[in-house]
Amino acid sequence: MNAIIYTNTADPRTVNKAEYLSQISETTLTLYNSTNLLNPTFKARHKTTGNYLYVDGLGYYYILNQITDSSVCYYVCEKDVLHSNNLSGLPVTVARNEFDYNMTIADSLLPLAQDKIYYTRNFAPDISVFSNTTEYILGVTIEEVTNNE
Amino acid sequence: MSRISEIFTPSTIAQTGATVLNPLKTYIDVQSTVTDKLTEDNIADTVDSLFFMQCGDKTPFNTTLKINYTASTREFTEDVYDATTKMSIGRISGASGYYNNPLTWEYNAQGYMTRVHDDMNLYSLKGYKRNYPDSSMLGGYPFSNYEYRTPKISVRIYYIDPNTAQNANTLTQYTTPYDFINNKSKQGYICNSIMLYYTGFSNSSLMWSQEIKGTPDGTVKTFSIPYSNNVYFHFYQDTALQFSGLNFTNKEYFDERIHVGTNYNYNNYVYPIKPDKILNFIASFGFIFTGEFTKNTTQTFYPEVNSGIITGEYFENIADWNSDNSQWENTDDIDRPKPDKNLDDDTESMKIGYGYGLGGFCKYLYFSSSDILELFVNHLSHEISNPTSAVVSCSSYPIALKSPVNNFITTSEETVYGYNVQVVKSQLPKVSLGKISIPNLHGNFLDNSPYTTYELYIPLCGWTTLPDKVHGTTIYVYLTYDVISTSCKAIVQSVINGELVTVAEKSGKLGTSEIISATDNVAKQSAIVGALLNTTGSAIGLATSVATGNVLGGIGSGLSLGSAISQDLALSHNNYTSATGCTGDRSDFANSHECYLKIVTVNDTPPTNYNHTVGRPCNKSGSLSAFSGYTVCTNVDCSGLTCSDTEKQKIKSLLENGVYI
Numbered sequence: 088m089n090a091i092i093y094t095n096t097a098d099p100r101t102v103n104k105a106e107y108l109s110q111i112s113e114t115t116l117t118l119y120n121s122t123n124l125l126n127p128t129f130k131a132r133h134k135t136t137g138n139y140l141y142v143d144g145l146g147y148y149y150i151l152n153q154i155t156d157s158s159v160c161y162y163v164c165e166k167d168v169l170h171s172n173n174l175s176g177l178p179v180t181v182a183r184n185e186f187d188y189n190m191t192i193a194d195s196l197l198p199l200a201q202d203k204i205y206y207t208r209n210f211a212p213d214i215s216v217f218s219n220t221t222e223y224i225l226g227v228t229i230e231e232v233t234n235n236e
Numbered sequence: 237m238s239r240i241s242e243i244f245t246p247s248t249i250a251q252t253g254a255t256v257l258n259p260l261k262t263y264i265d266v267q268s269t270v271t272d273k274l275t276e277d278n279i280a281d282t283v284d285s286l287f288f289m290q291c292g293d294k295t296p297f298n299t300t301l302k303i304n305y306t307a308s309t310r311e312f313t314e315d316v317y318d319a320t321t322k323m324s325i326g327r328i329s330g331a332s333g334y335y336n337n338p339l340t341w342e343y344n345a346q347g348y349m350t351r352v353h354d355d356m357n358l359y360s361l362k363g364y365k366r367n368y369p370d371s372s373m374l375g376g377y378p379f380s381n382y383e384y385r386t387p388k389i390s391v392r393i394y395y396i397d398p399n400t401a402q403n404a405n406t407l408t409q410y411t412t413p414y415d416f417i418n419n420k421s422k423q424g425y426i427c428n429s430i431m432l433y434y435t436g437f438s439n440s441s442l443m444w445s446q447e448i449k450g451t452p453d454g455t456v457k458t459f460s461i462p463y464s465n466n467v468y469f470h471f472y473q474d475t476a477l478q479f480s481g482l483n484f485t486n487k488e489y490f491d492e493r494i495h496v497g498t499n500y501n502y503n504n505y506v507y508p509i510k511p512d513k514i515l516n517f518i519a520s521f522g523f524i525f526t527g528e529f530t531k532n533t534t535q536t537f538y539p540e541v542n543s544g545i546i547t548g549e550y551f552e553n554i555a556d557w558n559s560d561n562s563q564w565e566n567t568d569d570i571d572r573p574k575p576d577k578n579l580d581d582d583t584e585s586m587k588i589g590y591g592y593g594l595g596g597f598c599k600y601l602y603f604s605s606s607d608i609l610e611l612f613v614n615h616l617s618h619e620i621s622n623p624t625s626a627v628v629s630c631s632s633y634p635i636a637l638k639s640p641v642n643n644f645i646t647t648s649e650e651t652v653y654g655y656n657v658q659v660v661k662s663q664l665p666k667v668s669l670g671k672i673s674i675p676n677l678h679g680n681f682l683d684n685s686p687y688t689t690y691e692l693y694i695p696l697c698g699w700t701t702l703p704d705k706v707h708g709t710t711i712y713v714y715l716t717y718d719v720i721s722t723s724c725k726a727i728v729q730s731v732i733n734g735e736l737v738t739v740a741e742k743s744g745k746l747g748t749s750e751i752i753s754a755t756d757n758v759a760k761q762s763a764i765v766g767a768l769l770n771t772t773g774s775a776i777g778l779a780t781s782v783a784t785g786n787v788l789g790g791i792g793s794g795l796s797l798g799s800a801i802s803q804d805l806a807l808s809h810n811n812y813t814s815a816t817g818c819t820g821d822r823s824d825f826a827n828s829h830e831c832y833l834k835i836v837t838v839n840d841t842p843p844t845n846y847n848h849t850v851g852r853p854c855n856k857s858g859s860l861s862a863f864s865g866y867t868v869c870t871n872v873d874c875s876g877l878t879c880s881d882t883e884k885q886k887i888k889s890l891l892e893n894g895v896y897i
Contacts, residue, residue: 097896098896100890100894100895101895102860102895102896103897125880125886168879168883169887172878172879172887174877174887176860177859177860177874177876178857178858178859178860178876179857179858179860179863179869179872179873179891180856180871181855181857181863181867182853182855182868182870183854183866184851184863184865184866184868185851186847186863186864187854187863188847188852188853189853189854189856190679190680190852190853192854192855193853194681194853196850197682197840197842197846198840198841198842199839200839200840202839204838205834206834206837207834207835208672208832209830209832209833210670210672211669211829211831212668215830216668216669216715218634218635220605220634220636221606221632221633222602222632222633222635222636223602223603223604223605223606223630224600224602224603224629224637224720224747225603225612225627226599226600226601227598227601227616227626227628227652228625228626
């Protein structure tokens with residue numbers, strides 16, 4: 088099968104890696120024994136410095152994890168399910184996002200320093216209702232008033 | 237800017253449930269379990285020790301303090317000894333002793349410093365000196381009872397070159413912590429020669445002296461410090477145990493040490509200090525301090541007080557809120573609180589008089605001073621045989637009930653008991669205590685609990701917690717009151733979502749009841765004696781029951797005890813027009829007469845790439861292509877994909893753990 092070998096600079100978790108791929112070479116690969124298509128091992132003629140490849144016959148992108156170099160080259164690969172499948176139309180509920188977010192939702196992952204910050208401020212009306220004097224109110228019985236009057 | 241003494245008076249601290257530190261003895265009482273053997277002579281020592289004990293693991297330094305007084309042409313040195321061990325921590329060489337009029341401080345006088353937390357000089361330093369030098373410090377001459385204090389302290393940090401650490405003349409001054417950190421700390425320094433110097437008494441007027449009781453020789457002396465001086469704190473990394481007896485192993489203040497070379501066969505290490513820990517350090521001494529901790533930004537920091545103890549934590553004031561204190565407007569521009577119909581209209585006063593909810597036939601007389609009140613009472617004693625029988629209540633208020641500005645009450649002059657007095661006729665429904673705009677400190681969920689709390693101190697009412705919704709709004713504080721019962725209630729209102737909402741209420745006492753002694757009658761005394769006799773008998777019965785294990789008998793006695801008191805006292809009240817008053821919380825009068833808003837919030841410290849590596853909460857739905865950047869999905873449904881189940885599981889797992897789109 089024909090394959091294109093790339094250098095991939097994208098984070099493995101990047102869905103669309105097209106802009107991160109730089110083609111190195113084209114080669115011919117042979118599936119090695121009874122490998123599976125999710126984690127296949129290919130026989131190759133040459134070593135490569137690439138870390139990513141596209142297998143034309145399968146139509147999938149693979150992350151090239153390991154090359155075993157003896158008399159024959161083996162490319163131990165892992166299918167890039169994010170880039171190989173068209174996920175653009177997949178309906179999702181996004182819990183967290185880098186650009187589109189709602190700051191009123193509590194963020195349990197936000198690192199908070201142990202130290203609290205204290206703010207204080209005093210305030211009063213223009214003219215205080217308080218004074219430095221002490222005044223008194225005395226309650227007296229009216230009964231006695233009547234008697235005296 | 238608010239002064240810390242206004243914020244954390246002993247009374248306001250008490251309102252928070254913390255321990256009041258006023259007076260000093262109270263502070264010690266707090267630690268009663270370890271201060272049983274306190275004496276007048278060692279009281280300051282103990283306070284000092286307690287202070288550090290309470291700092292717990294926040295205490296990086298023991299009480300190894302020195303004082304060094306310097307003037308332009310003269311200086312003298314005083315050694316201050318460890319308050320616990322009485323061991324000298326040494327003396328700075330090169331500082332010559334000098335004493336001259338009006339200095340009364342002896343050359344090589346001995347003493348010690350301690351931090352003081354009281355109502356007069358919060359967070360000040362207090363010093364005791366020894367009367368005469370005593371090489372042993374363990375006996376002989378007692379400590380002087382003269383103390384001096386520093387009303388406030390500013391902070392500067394000095395650095396001493398390790399090679400000349402013992403020479404005070406080689407001080408290099410860094411005017412701000414920022415300078416220190418950036419010039420020395422980042423470069424590192426020899427760990428066992430760290431010296432931080434705090435100075436601030438550049439203005440001698442800040443110093444004051446006070447004679448305290450019990451001078452040893454019975455003479456009255458005063459002590460003053462006429463010159464500017466330095467007070468510095470001296471601590472030794474790794475070697476402090478030599479002086480204090482305590483092992484200074486708290487490394488949280490320092491980054492990992494760096495080996496910087498070898499001198500005289502000794503390895504020298506560098507301990508870069510953590511910048512924020514400098515503030516902790518300063519705060520651990522209870523200082524209010526300012527500093528350019530962030531370049532070009534002068535900040536004021538206050539020490540945190542928790543349960544009456546300086547914790548070593550600090551907080552920063554808000555430099556600029558919405559408006560200046562002096563510009564608060566009157567609060568007549570918003571609707572008034574409506575707890576009852578009497579408050580509907582400001583212009584209508586509440587009538588006070590017969591049958592108006594007062595439950596009695598009394599007149600309430602207004603006296604603007606105790607002198608006038610006394611004249612009336614004296615007059616009353618001439619008018620009737622038993623003047624106190626006519627007195628129902630007497631209340632005092634820390635406010636001008638009648639003034640050109642605030643007329644809490646209206647009065648009219650009437651003749652009562654043949655005497656012209658002011659009779660209370662009505663009172664206003666409420667007064668304003670001011671308003672304040674509360675900022676959105678974070679502008680996100682952190683402005684709400686449990687991340688941020690809002691507390692309000694209201695004069696005469698104490699602290700109350702405000703709901704989260706007040707952030708970003710203006711709150712208005714009112715005081716409703718009843719001058720007859722002396723009770724009051726603060727009402728806090730805010731306009732939230734266009735509606736006026738009462739967000740908090742807090743009851744308090746506007747005034748306090750004065751003691752009124754009932755002089756009348758044998759009958760009342762008999763009633764009281766009768767109550768006491770019944771009480772005693774019941775108590776004896778209770779004790780007997782407990783001793784004999786007769787639990788039921790004890791309960792029965794307890795019931796009779798309560799019954800005896802209530803019945804007898806109830807009977808006694810039926811026959812008297814006089815009432816036995818009780819003292820209220822007059823100490824509340826001394827509380828701050830201003831409201832205080834306190835906001836305690838978290839310090840969120842997300843890394844700069846937080847959004848890109850962790851993301852922010854989104855909670856939106858849509859196709860995956862509608863989003864970009866770092867994305868974490870939840871409960872992904874892969875049913876539309878044509879790949880194998882294994883791949884779907886893998887895709888689902890990846891999307892739920894975070895991908896880049």
